[in-house]
Amino acid sequence: MTTTDTPPAAGATSAASLNPRRRTFKPNTRHIPVLATLVLLALMYGGGIANYEKFGQPSVFVNLFRDNAVLLVVAVGMTFVIITGGIDLSVGAVISLTTTLTATLLQGGWPPLVVLVLVLLLGSLIGAGQGAVIHFFKVEPFIATLAGLFLARGLALFINQSSIPIRDETWKAISQYRIPLADGVVTKPIALIAIAAVLIAAAVLAWTRFGRNVYAIGGNADSALLMGLPVGRTRIAVYTLSGFCAALGGVLFSINSTSGWALQGSGLELDAIAACVIGGVLLTGGSGYVFGALLGVLVTGLIQTIINFQGDLNPAWTRIIVGVLLFGFIVMQRLVTRRAK
């Protein structure tokens, strides 16, 4: 893990900044964290292949998307929120509310499509509510979404405290469906949904007016307002999007486990924030990419895979290694932003 401290790209920039005319490879400062994560991911993957016999099989890599589909979707929503300079602590709780509500409604015989639309709407509504409180009443995002966390998990526990099985045919069919990718490599629909979410979100963030507004608000909300950008609308939309993504994550969770449980997804907000930070999304706002969040999720997923392959390691190491990586990337971000200023 020592490789995180000295990414080759960082060395290249420092040399280049000393002598601006020297024509060396000089990546954009904004790309450095993402490049570092990419290098780290490649090193981890290469190390895994070198050390473990079956690590190189394509199914190992493909399964990363299947196992981390929920986290991926949530991290996508979180990326938007963090780029505006906010934070959303409620996502894990929204997941638990979504799975519980989905399972309860399906048990009650509601049509699957109606349930799907309903829970996605509810998630978006919770997000929009938080966004509105943050924007109109100038409550700190941390506190407003903390209230959302309590509210959503409280509601979930209020509905049902125990795990509810889902016996709906549609849900089961999606859960058991396998998509063959190549010989011996299959994946689940939830992985494809997660990848689709990443692609759509990346396109929206990079190429739409809404995406530019998100960056502008994160860079400086006051100047964005003076430029006549719709700050309020964008900020509320960002939290709505995060709520929608969390609800979608909850639906994926309920499909994957064919059950709903009010304690599901607790602590997931931290994993999502950690994935974003490792993926180079700046927590002060204004900088980051959906692609970076994807890399962050893959890094944390790969750590887990390696620990599984090692077999004799305590699973607690996952948290510690993620913590160490967080530290490395935060310090690197700090150095990069300091230089940029």
Next chain:
Amino acid sequence: MTSILKNRLFWPAAILVVLLAVNVFTSNQFITIRDGHLFGTLIDILRGSAPLILVALGMTLVIATGGIDLSVGSVMAISGAVACLLISDLGDQNAVGPVLLIIAASIGISVLFGLWNGALVAIVGIQPIIATLILMVAGRGVAQLITDGQIINVQSGPYATIASGFLLAVPVAFLIAVAAVALIVLLTRRTALGLLLESVGGSPTASRLAGIGAKRITVMVYMVAGGFAGLAGLIYSANIKSADSISAGNLIELDAILAVVIGGTALIGGRFSIAGTVLGAILIQTLGVTVVAVGVPAQATLLFKAIVVVALCLSQSPAFREKVFGRLKPRPALRAEVAQ
């Protein structure tokens, strides 16, 4: 009358009184004396609120300097794990001397974790919420490593005393919390330290220019927060006589921040109120006890908490006051305040 109503601690205090009144009617014994100890729901509340008071106390100081400490729950888990591991290795678990030494060592380790947080914030210059997120994520893993994923049980009389013992008919845990509060009040209100803290929270740069060691003070408050979290972790683990690295201090950082906010300390730093924080912590604990006492499932406490957070945040938000009560402008401003 209006001055009492305008006090920012009026509403939290009023809610607390109402909740306690509910408890007087619902509980069998609100407060009695049995076997020479005070006994009853009120004593349970005071005893149970000790860890939260300690954690929230440290959090108040950190928030006063404009920071936040998310890692307190993990530090609680680590200190409980260290203490239980060492005590379970003792030949005689009831020996007072070694147990005291172990307690001191656990708190010392917690202070070191606080030092790590403080160094990241003050010296490396990372945003507090992110700097402490690192230890929040990694710390619980460390605690699980210490206990090797098991729950370590201890049978130590002296250790159990700090959670369930009584001194002069009052629970020891509550006395520890009272002593900590008294110490901090003395340090911040009888010396210049409180003023320095508020000045660092107001503007670190201006404080530094005024000759205040802003960095040193910042590191110090994180160390104090770490130490208090460690002490809270010991009380928690002594209460269940075991080290549970997963549920010890789980989500307590949120409760502690909530207690601080209820107590009227703003998250942006600056002025802080220790009395308010203690009131907030006891209010949260009472809310939990009351919700169970009136027969609502314990988990629904979260719903009530959500309502309390929303109500308090909105009532403290100047933008909300202006939007909602601004329409009452033609009337005297004083009336509008009372109407709240």
